[in-house]
Amino acid sequence: MPKLTMVQAINLALHQEMEKDESVLVMGQDIGKNGGVFRLTDGLQDKFGEDRAIDTPLAESAIIGSAIGMAINGLKPVAEIQFSGFSYLTLGQLEGNAARFRNRTLGKFTVPLVLRMPFGGGVRALEHHSESKETYYAHTAGVKTIIPSTPQTAYRLLLGAIRDPDPVVFMEPKHSYRAFKEEFEADGEAMELGKARIVQEGTDITVISWGAMLHRTEKVIEDVVDKHGVSVELIDLQSIAPMDAQTIADSVKKTGRAVIVQEAQKTLGPASEIISLINDNALMYLEAPVKRVTGYDIVMPYFARENNQIPSIERITDAIEETLAF
Amino acid sequence: MPSKVIARFDVSYLQILDENGKVDKGLEPKLPREKLLEMYRVMMRARRLDERLLKMQRQGRVGTLPVSVGQEASSGAAAMAMAEEDWFVGSYREVAGRIAMGEEMHKPMLIYGGFEEGNYNEDIPRLLPLAVILGSQIPHAVGIAYASKLRGEKSAVLAFNGDGAASEGDWHEALNFASVWKSPSVFVVQNNHWAISTPLSKQMNSETIAQRGIAYGMPCLQVDGNDALAVYKATKEALDRARKGEGPTLIEALTYRMLMHTTADDPKKYRSDEEAEEWKKRDPITRFKIYLQGKKLWNDKKEAELEEEIKQEIDAAVKYYENFKEFKLDQPFDHQFGTEVASLVEQRAEYNKYAR
Ligand SMILES: Cc1ncc(C[n+]2csc(CCOP(=O)(O)OP(=O)(O)O)c2C)c(N)n1
Ligand SMILES: [Mg+2]
Numbered sequence: 001m002p003k004l005t006m007v008q009a010i011n012l013a014l015h016q017e018m019e020k021d022e023s024v025l026v027m028g029q030d031i032g033k034n035g036g037v038f039r040l041t042d043g044l045q046d047k048f049g050e051d052r053a054i055d056t057p058l059a060e061s062a063i064i065g066s067a068i069g070m071a072i073n074g075l076k077p078v079a080e081i082q083f084s085g086f087s088y089l090t091l092g093q094l095e096g097n098a099a100r101f102r103n104r105t106l107g108k109f110t111v112p113l114v115l116r117m118p119f120g121g122g123v124r125a126l127e128h129h130s131e132s133k134e135t136y137y138a139h140t141a142g143v144k145t146i147i148p149s150t151p152q153t154a155y156r157l158l159l160g161a162i163r164d165p166d167p168v169v170f171m172e173p174k175h176s177y178r179a180f181k182e183e184f185e186a187d188g189e190a191m192e193l194g195k196a197r198i199v200q201e202g203t204d205i206t207v208i209s210w211g212a213m214l215h216r217t218e219k220v221i222e223d224v225v226d227k228h229g230v231s232v233e234l235i236d237l238q239s240i241a242p243m244d245a246q247t248i249a250d251s252v253k254k255t256g257r258a259v260i261v262q263e264a265q266k267t268l269g270p271a272s273e274i275i276s277l278i279n280d281n282a283l284m285y286l287e288a289p290v291k292r293v294t295g296y297d298i299v300m301p302y303f304a305r306e307n308n309q310i311p312s313i314e315r316i317t318d319a320i321e322e323t324l325a326f
Numbered sequence: 327m328p329s330k331v332i333a334r335f336d337v338s339y340l341q342i343l344d345e346n347g348k349v350d351k352g353l354e355p356k357l358p359r360e361k362l363l364e365m366y367r368v369m370m371r372a373r374r375l376d377e378r379l380l381k382m383q384r385q386g387r388v389g390t391l392p393v394s395v396g397q398e399a400s401s402g403a404a405a406m407a408m409a410e411e412d413w414f415v416g417s418y419r420e421v422a423g424r425i426a427m428g429e430e431m432h433k434p435m436l437i438y439g440g441f442e443e444g445n446y447n448e449d450i451p452r453l454l455p456l457a458v459i460l461g462s463q464i465p466h467a468v469g470i471a472y473a474s475k476l477r478g479e480k481s482a483v484l485a486f487n488g489d490g491a492a493s494e495g496d497w498h499e500a501l502n503f504a505s506v507w508k509s510p511s512v513f514v515v516q517n518n519h520w521a522i523s524t525p526l527s528k529q530m531n532s533e534t535i536a537q538r539g540i541a542y543g544m545p546c547l548q549v550d551g552n553d554a555l556a557v558y559k560a561t562k563e564a565l566d567r568a569r570k571g572e573g574p575t576l577i578e579a580l581t582y583r584m585l586m587h588t589t590a591d592d593p594k595k596y597r598s599d600e601e602a603e604e605w606k607k608r609d610p611i612t613r614f615k616i617y618l619q620g621k622k623l624w625n626d627k628k629e630a631e632l633e634e635e636i637k638q639e640i641d642a643a644v645k646y647y648e649n650f651k652e653f654k655l656d657q658p659f660d661h662q663f664g665t666e667v668a669s670l671v672e673q674r675a676e677y678n679k680y681a682r
Contacts (some may be wrong), residue, residue, distance in 0.1 A: 299658065
């Protein structure tokens with residue numbers, strides 16, 4: 001298998017799953033002929049036709065609303081929202097209906113849909129094209145929120161999301177779309193949703209991140225390991241909701257120290273929940289206060305200043321070193 | 327119980343200056359020569375500014391941006407129909423309209439260079455910033471108009487959006503509000519036939535966008551959006567009606583997006599070059615120039631002078647942008663709230679420790 005980017009990996013997962021399962025379809029703005037503004041859906045319309053790769057009119061609420069109807073009636077829609085900054089127009093339907101149909105009807109009607117959207121900063125884009133608002137979705141009971149970080153995990157998690165019987169918000173870190181390629185297995189194996197992934201095992205400190213921040217954090221860890229000769233355990237959270245309390249607790253019990261790196265703004269971000277879980281499950285094992293490196297509680301600045309909002313190498317390094325030295 | 331027709335509607339189309347620059351004398355608005363010359367100037371300044379912005383983008387001096395090439399009449403001439411006290415509520419493809427409002431050319435450079443500082447003009451209080459969330463600005467236009475009306479002001483709101491945005495719920499909801507409230511607002515839809523890669527045929531199954539005005543109970547018409555005179559006349563009449571308390575109007579301006587959606591887009595992927603070539607013949611600026619020449623208001627010498635003047639104006643804007651001095655790193659913390667918030671004071675300190 002050749003090396004693939006995340007864009008290619010997601011595209012491949014969609015091709016394979018649409019081939020395998022006739023009830024799967026993709027829909028969204030410019031996803032057909034244009035293959036999506038980031039080309040994630042390239043070739044799907046050619047292969048599966050306009051009825052299964054639908055260029056929709058421009059209305060996010062109707063995209064998710066009609067996807068909910070399709071899902072109720074036996075299809076598995078994978079709907080793309082062009083940028084997460086426009087996904088707030090889906091929140092009414094997501095919270096009010098997608099999240100509730102199963103519970104409302106005691107399992108009689110279910111909504112197996114996937115809402116894909118690129119998110120995150122660092123691509124010198126216009127307003128609304130750079131934020132990280134996973135908390136909105138994670139805070140919606142009845143919806144799963146997934147963030148992949150690599151081509152291989154994006155492929156497996158997307159397959160997992162499509163096969164999941166419930167609504168899944170699948171947030172793709174656009175900064176990682178083409179940032180690197182990796183050796184890849186396209187074996188059609190899905191990854192179970194709700195699990196964090198241990199990227200590298202270690203014993204001195206646990207570092208938890210997700211999405212594009214995971215890669216910046218990995219770089220920092222390489223340097224910290226070189227400089228201090230420590231052993232770092234790196235966890236890719238992957239599943240924002242539900243959150244994998246077990247993996248986090250097991251790791252922190254082993255290392256006694258933890259740092260969380262989150263691109264989203266600080267207050268009530270996933271890091272807040274991770275710290276609560278550590279508090280619930282591993283507090284007595286801690287040898288240092290848990291630190292979080294996050295965005296500030298400000299509106300995402302336009303790109304001239306956005307680098308100061310996204311956790312920098314320097315901030316992440318300081319947090320890890322301070323936690324190690326505590 | 328008989329089955330009978332209970333309502334019938336017409337949608338009219340207005341063109342005054344055809345694509346060859348030939349004017350319909352019966353419909354021609356009687357505008358003073360200064361106004362006509364200013365109209366040409368606005369469209370030319372917008373065209374040249376767009377061309378320069380494109381160049382700057384390719385050189386990496388600004389980020390991704392949309393240009394409005396080909397749509398100079400549909401926003402520019404509309405804005406020129408406004409009265410001093412009217413509001414302008416746009417989206418992002420109204421370069422000419424904003425120039426007509428008096429926006430300085432370094433403002434879009436700042437925005438597309440990543441600076442919020444490009445979003446307002448001290449001296450143009452009734453010009454709202456770009457609205458990137460499609461259709462989201464249209465309800466604002468209705469609310470602004472309502473507030474003016476409540477205060478008994480004689481002002482109207484001119485709002486813009488594209489053919490794609492006219493599919494958004496916000497847009498439809500706003501038109502209904504406007505009509506129910508008889509709000510003094512005028513909605514110009516720049517129908518440029520494309521929403522990124524989505525053609526009209528996939529965007530809607532209605533013959534016109536204009537006819538949606540009928541559904542909401544407001545006057546509506548379609549105009550040749552590349553005909554500055556038609557756009558001007560339709561907008562002027564609608565704004566006058568709005569200010570007189572006669573409620574909103576929907577104007578569909580038929581035009582064409584001559585270039586890419588934004589610099590991140592490649593139209594070759596979804597549309598033919600021939601289509602754009604066809605529309606080139608209907609260029610709003612070319613036909614207006616022929617019209618001015620026919621009236622003996624324009625000649626090559628004046629054209630050369632105007633080009634030189636515009637070049638200098640753009641050069642000065644680029645210079646301003648390149649030397650942008652008010653680049654304050656922690657500006658984001660200055661304007662989160664109108665009152666002090668303790669957590670942000672703390673966070674600003676951390677931000678400043680690392681900012682660069
Ligand atoms: C709510 C929302 N959804 C999606 C987008 C992404 N987007 C930006 S422009 C555009 C197409 C808009 O087409 P149209 O309204 O016809 O305006 P035009 O660009 O042609 O001027 C899309 C889909 C957005 N900005 N806002
Ligand atoms: Mg359009």
